[in-house]
Amino acid sequence: MKAEQILVVRQTWAQVMPIGDAAATLFYQRLFEIDPSIHALFHKVDMPAQRRRLLDAVGFVVERLDSPETLAPVLADLGRRHDGYGVKRVHYETVGEALLWTLEQGLGDAWTPTARAAWHAAYSMISGIMQRAAEAPDAPRARRVGETAAASA
Ligand code: HEM
Numbered sequence: 001m002k003a004e005q006i007l008v009v010r011q012t013w014a015q016v017m018p019i020g021d022a023a024a025t026l027f028y029q030r031l032f033e034i035d036p037s038i039h040a041l042f043h044k045v046d047m048p049a050q051r052r053r054l055l056d057a058v059g060f061v062v063e064r065l066d067s068p069e070t071l072a073p074v075l076a077d078l079g080r081r082h083d084g085y086g087v088k089r090v091h092y093e094t095v096g097e098a099l100l101w102t103l104e105q106g107l108g109d110a111w112t113p114t115a116r117a118a119w120h121a122a123y124s125m126i127s128g129i130m131q132r133a134a135e136a137p138d139a140p141r142a143r144r145v146g147e148t149a150a151a152s153a
Contacts, residue, residue, distance in 0.1 A: 001125060005118035006065040012115050013062045016106045017055075023106045024051035031098040038094065041086055061126055072129055079130030087134070092127040099123060 001009075016023050028047065032039045042050070057078070064071050103119055104111045 001065055001118075001121050003066070005121050008115055008118040009062055009065060009122050012103065012107055012110060012119070013059070015110055016103065017059070019106060020055045021051055023102055024054055026105060027054070027098055027102040030101055031095060034098055035091075035094045038091060041091075061122075065122060065125075068125075075126060075129040076133035079133035082130060083134035089131055089135075092131055096120075096123045096127060 028042075028051070061071060061075070100116065100119055100123070103115075107115065
């Protein structure tokens with residue numbers, strides 16, 4: 001990511017943080033509205049704790065956007081865990097859409113085309129690393145019955 005974009009992501013995230021829990025609530029509402037089937041993935045999840053984990057994770061990433069070598073292994077692990085939660089490639093698109101929509105609601109006038117492009121770049125980077133790790137041949141996922149190691153690679 002470009003340095004100016006990292007700066008914009010940090011500045012706008014700092015603006016959202018004071019209303020973090022409300023923003024995270026709005027995010028999950030929007031996510032389940034766009035794709036109600038996603039609700040099933042969260043049926044046993046403690047949502048107040050999940051909102052905190054999401055905010056912490058995004059905050060962690062936003063602080064380290066200028067240090068991709070630190071981020072990559074952390075995001076790869078997160079991506080592999082998400083494979084275990086049943087998260088599929090298409091879900092990343094929906095989450096990205098809900099995230100950008102939520103930021104737009106929270107930021108109002110500060111949601112400029114520049115801010116949108118910067119967040120789009122950040123989310124593409126984050127979700128790309130997570131998805132590639134989840135889909136890597138050595139990802140620890142269960143093989144389907146009858147599937148050979150070669151076919152799963
Ligand atoms: C930028 C992308 C994402 C980030 C930063 C993120 C962050 C997190 C974090 C920090 C957790 C807590 C558990 C852990 O650390 O493993 C979590 C759990 C979870 N995430 Fe994500 N996530 C992302 C994308 C997604 C997507 C695309 C979905 C699918 C709709 C999803 C569904 C879930 C579910 C279902 C759990 C709960 C797992 C459980 O406790 O059973 N996440 N996420």
